[in-house]
Amino acid sequence: MLKCCELEYKVGSFHLKDFSLELQKGDYCALFGPSGSGKTVLLELIAGLRPLKKGSIFIDGMDCTHMPPQRRPAGILFQDYALFPHMNVFDNIAWPLVIRGLKKLEIKQTVTQMAEDLDIVRHLSRMPELLSGGEKQRVALARTLVIHPKVLLLDEPLSALDAPLRDQSIQLLKNVSQTGITILHVTHDQAEVDALANRSFAFEPDHGIIVP
Amino acid sequence: MVFLIFALKCKAMRFSQNYSALRLVFLFLSGLMLLFIVAPLLGLFFSTSLPNLFETAKDTQVKGSIALTLGVSALFTVLAAFFALPLAYLMARKEFRGKAFLQGLIDLPIVLPHSAAGIAVLGFIARDSALGKLAEALGLNLVGSPFAIGVAMAFVSVPFLINAARDGFQAVPLRLEQAAQSLGASPFRVFRQISLPLAKPSVITGLVLMFARGMSEFGAVVIVAYHPMTTPVLIFDRFNSYGLEYAKPVAVLFIIICILVFMVLRLVGRKNNKV
Numbered sequence: 001m002l003k004c005c006e007l008e009y010k011v012g013s014f015h016l017k018d019f020s021l022e023l024q025k026g027d028y029c030a031l032f033g034p035s036g037s038g039k040t041v042l043l044e045l046i047a048g049l050r051p052l053k054k055g056s057i058f059i060d061g062m063d064c065t066h067m068p069p070q071r072r073p074a075g076i077l078f079q080d081y082a083l084f085p086h087m088n089v090f091d092n093i094a095w096p097l098v099i100r101g102l103k104k105l106e107i108k109q110t111v112t113q114m115a116e117d118l119d120i121v122r123h124l125s126r127m128p129e130l131l132s133g134g135e136k137q138r139v140a141l142a143r144t145l146v147i148h149p150k151v152l153l154l155d156e157p158l159s160a161l162d163a164p165l166r167d168q169s170i171q172l173l174k175n176v177s178q179t180g181i182t183i184l185h186v187t188h189d190q191a192e193v194d195a196l197a198n199r200s201f202a203f204e205p206d207h208g209i210i211v212p
Numbered sequence: 213m214v215f216l217i218f219a220l221k222c223k224a225m226r227f228s229q230n231y232s233a234l235r236l237v238f239l240f241l242s243g244l245m246l247l248f249i250v251a252p253l254l255g256l257f258f259s260t261s262l263p264n265l266f267e268t269a270k271d272t273q274v275k276g277s278i279a280l281t282l283g284v285s286a287l288f289t290v291l292a293a294f295f296a297l298p299l300a301y302l303m304a305r306k307e308f309r310g311k312a313f314l315q316g317l318i319d320l321p322i323v324l325p326h327s328a329a330g331i332a333v334l335g336f337i338a339r340d341s342a343l344g345k346l347a348e349a350l351g352l353n354l355v356g357s358p359f360a361i362g363v364a365m366a367f368v369s370v371p372f373l374i375n376a377a378r379d380g381f382q383a384v385p386l387r388l389e390q391a392a393q394s395l396g397a398s399p400f401r402v403f404r405q406i407s408l409p410l411a412k413p414s415v416i417t418g419l420v421l422m423f424a425r426g427m428s429e430f431g432a433v434v435i436v437a438y439h440p441m442t443t444p445v446l447i448f449d450r451f452n453s454y455g456l457e458y459a460k461p462v463a464v465l466f467i468i469i470c471i472l473v474f475m476v477l478r479l480v481g482r483k484n485n486k487v
Binding site: 044047048049068069070071072074075076078080082084085086095096099100143144147 | 385387388390391392393394395396397398401405406409410
């Protein structure tokens with residue numbers, strides 16, 4: 001489902017070289033690495049937000065190496081959730097559907113269904129600034145999931161949450177994973193994904209290797 | 213009596229807490245600064261009689277010049293925005309060689325003497341220039357036209373729009389644009405629906421500043437078009453031809469209109485900024 005072949009990228013002191021990874025459909029893969037090791041950069045490379053120096057990326061059999069981010073079948077959940085502050089929760093979730101030209105009724109049904117699944121219906125008319133960390137995470141996840149990405153890239157999604165919310169979010173991600181979506185979750189905390197990942201690796205960009 | 217002394221002491225303590233020596237000095241200096249701004253305007257207002265003002269308001273030449281000034285400045289502000297906003301966005305988002313030089317170039321009209329700016333614009337639209345020749349082929353003379361006035365106004369005022377908008381775009385987190393792209397939006401849609409709305413307060417401030425600077429321009433405008441007269445040129449013309457007393461009511465009327473226009477623009481801007 002996701003295949004990264006010998007990726008190479010250099011920015012500042014960060015140097016990723018000969019990075020390869022292959023995930024099957026439904027895999028939940030965790031990548032561990034210390035803060036500042038460039039895990040987020042790797043996700044941005046897969047999402048197409050940074051241009052690769054070398055290597056190739058295939059998603060669902062499609063060569064996405066030179067594809068712009070808006071055309072890649074991947075969704076990314078940023079660490080700070082990146083909710084649009086000038087839109088309410090409904091509009092945030094609906095926005096990817098609006099730009100795909102869906103009809104209003106269809107958008108309303110999809111957003112409501114997604115909000116029900118993620119238990120955020122009561123927040124639909126609220127602005128992002130009024131939401132807690134856990135609520136923001138659910139909204140950002142809903143916004144990413146409505147586009148039905150083949151691969152879901154998670155950038156330390158639990159790091160900003162306190163213990164009770166973290167447990168809820170782990171359950172939520174478990175539910176998402178059970179839908180068959182391929183997930184790549186980067187984190188600096190191994191315990192975070194013990195209950196989630198079926199594959200896990202240590203991320204060592206400078207040596208170009210991944211240690212299972 | 214004891215209670216009174218106690219109360220006075222408390223009041224004195226509170227006064228000394230609220231008004232330290234530094235704060236008092238700052239308040240005094242700030243007051244002088246504000247007086248410096250307000251005093252000439254108040255002097256102008258009080259030395260103009262109401263009947264005189266009403267008579268000036270009925271003057272067709274004055275009415276025409278005010279309409280021309282506001283109209284041309286507004287039109288060229290909107291036109292310039294189509295070019296200035298993309299430039300501001302690039303300046304905010306892209307790093308490239310020569311960026312500092314380009315920023316200096318953008319700021320150049322602010323530091324140029326406005327008469328020199330007028331000469332430069334005149335060279336750009338004169339009959340022997342490429343633009344002038346093209347206009348002449350179409351039977352138009354750019355010099356002395358509202359177009360010339362607009363170009364002069366835009367030339368000296370567009371840096372205010374570019375710089376304000378650039379600051380606004382810079383303040384939009386890059387992450388939001390990346391999130392939008394990863395959700396399927398084209399770069400243009402990201403600009404239109406994410407970056408621009410989030411930078412709107414700064415963009416509106418820039419538009420208002422450009423409009424204001426454009427309509428108050430005299431130096432550059434008087435060189436490219438003495439006629440038709442914008443209000444600043446008309447004020448100068450009346451002062452030059454008839455003296456201070458004839459220039460004053462026009463100036464007061466123009467200031468009142470400027471204040472009203474800005475109040476409306478600020479109110480509209482504030483309403484739009486509430487996201």
